[in-house]
Amino acid sequence: MIADLLKVGFSMRQAINFSQTLLPKHSEILKEVDQQLAAGTTFAGSVQHFVNQDIYYQLKIAEIHGNLQQTIAQLGTYLNLKVKQHTKLKGLLQYPLILLCLLGLLLVALKLFVFPELAVWQDDQGVDTGQLKFLPWLGIGLLIGCVGLALLTLMKWMKTSTMNRVNLLCHLPVVGSSYQKYYGYYLVTNLALLLKNGMGIKSICQMVHQFDEASLLHQLGAVLEQALSSGQDPNRLIQQYPYLPPELVVFMNKGDSVSELGYELEIFAQTLFQRLIQSVERLLTFVQPLLFGVIALVIVGMYLSIMLPIYQSMKGIY
Numbered sequence: 001m002i003a004d005l006l007k008v009g010f011s012m013r014q015a016i017n018f019s020q021t022l023l024p025k026h027s028e029i030l031k032e033v034d035q036q037l038a039a040g041t042t043f044a045g046s047v048q049h050f051v052n053q054d055i056y057y058q059l060k061i062a063e064i065h066g067n068l069q070q071t072i073a074q075l076g077t078y079l080n081l082k083v084k085q086h087t088k089l090k091g092l093l094q095y096p097l098i099l100l101c102l103l104g105l106l107l108v109a110l111k112l113f114v115f116p117e118l119a120v121w122q123d124d125q126g127v128d129t130g131q132l133k134f135l136p137w138l139g140i141g142l143l144i145g146c147v148g149l150a151l152l153t154l155m156k157w158m159k160t161s162t163m164n165r166v167n168l169l170c171h172l173p174v175v176g177s178s179y180q181k182y183y184g185y186y187l188v189t190n191l192a193l194l195l196k197n198g199m200g201i202k203s204i205c206q207m208v209h210q211f212d213e214a215s216l217l218h219q220l221g222a223v224l225e226q227a228l229s230s231g232q233d234p235n236r237l238i239q240q241y242p243y244l245p246p247e248l249v250v251f252m253n254k255g256d257s258v259s260e261l262g263y264e265l266e267i268f269a270q271t272l273f274q275r276l277i278q279s280v281e282r283l284l285t286f287v288q289p290l291l292f293g294v295i296a297l298v299i300v301g302m303y304l305s306i307m308l309p310i311y312q313s314m315k316g317i318y
Contacts, residue, residue, distance in 0.1 A: 003073035013037050043068065054186055057217055061190050065197040074189070078273070085280055092284060096291035103298050114306065163219045163241075170242040174286070178279040183216070183243035185272040188265055190217065195262030202228065245272065 001022065005015035013034060020030045029050055036046030044059035051059075055075060062071035157165065169179040194204050201224070208221035220241075227237050234252065238244045251264055 001076075003069050003076055006069040006072070012043055053212070053215055057211060057215060058186070058190060061193055065193060067193055067196075071193070074273075081277060085284065088284060089287065092287045093291070096288060096295060099295050100291075100298070103295065103302070107298075107302060110302065110306065161219060162214055162216050163223070166216060166243055167241065175283060176242075178276065178283060180243050181272060181276040181279050184245045185269055185276050187216075187220070187243070188245065188248070188272055189269040192262050192265035192269055195258050195265060197262070198258055200258060201234070 001019055002012075002015045005018060006012065010018065016030050016034045016037065020027045020034075023030065033043075033046045033050075037043065042060070042063055044056055044063050047059065048056050058071060058075065059068070062068045157168075160168075166179070166183055170176050170183070172179065191204070194207070199207070205221045205225040205228070208215075208217040209225070211218040211221075213219070224234065224237060227234060235249045238246065238248050238252075245268075247268065251261060251268065254261070254264075256264065
């Protein structure tokens with residue numbers, strides 16, 4: 001909405017004030033943004049606490065180079081699609097999660113009513129169930145192991161750099177490809193905007209050097225600047241990081257002017273955006289089959305927890 005208002009001639013503050021009327025649920029946030037703007041803060045700075053770091057720097061770069069309206073429009077499109085995908089994901093999760101809750105209640109009922117009766121019956125039959133007593137401890141051990149592994153992974157995640165985090169996300173099974181496409185789109189969009197405004201690679205490195213040291217743009221810019229100062233081929237850098245699209249090598253070697261390269265990368269960024277949307281939509285199609293597979297495993301586990309003691313008892317009788 002703000003992008004549309006800016007396009008028809010509204011100032012930023014006018015657009016924010018108008019949006020407060022149409023979006024009462026967000027009026028408090030918009031009011032705070034308006035107060036920040038009135039105090040002389042940039043638009044990117046005024047919304048910094050309400051958006052993630054990637055969006056903040058994208059807005060900051062656009063504001064510096066006079067392309068704020070188009071960037072807001074692109075971000076609006078992306079965020080609207082993200083909301084729709086979250087809504088779709090909630091719908092896909094609803095039925096399987098209800099089934100899992102019902103299975104959980106059934107498991108509690110078995111634990112409270114069925115398993116004690118089975119234990120009494122086995123004692124009456126004089127059946128040795130020692131071989132089965134390890135099963136609960138096995139489950140507890142697996143649970144403790146999973147929790148410990150999760151904590152170790154979290155500690156390692158907190159200590160590593162943003163670039164290493166992004167590399168890890170891009171190498172994850174199943175979802176890694178979507179992360180590659182997202183960060184590729186994010187980086188190419190910012191690069192296109194800067195090149196369109198006539199900035200060379202060295203100037204871009206100097207600019208992102210002023211950003212937060214924990215940001216991806218700052219860290220990637222530092223690596224690129226070091227590579228250029230040591231005489232390394234930038235193409236090797238593109239091939240080294242999975243979130244840098246390999247097509248960048250082709251664009252960089254075409255010999256176009258800086259501004260022409262910027263316009264070409266802007267079009268390429270739109271293609272990357274479509275690839276990102278298709279990748280996420282493809283992932284959503286696997287959500288329900290995966291959850292139903294988990295439900296099937298739970299059912300099999302419940303079946304075995306009931307039948308194994310019975311089979312053991314029958315074996316003791318015969």
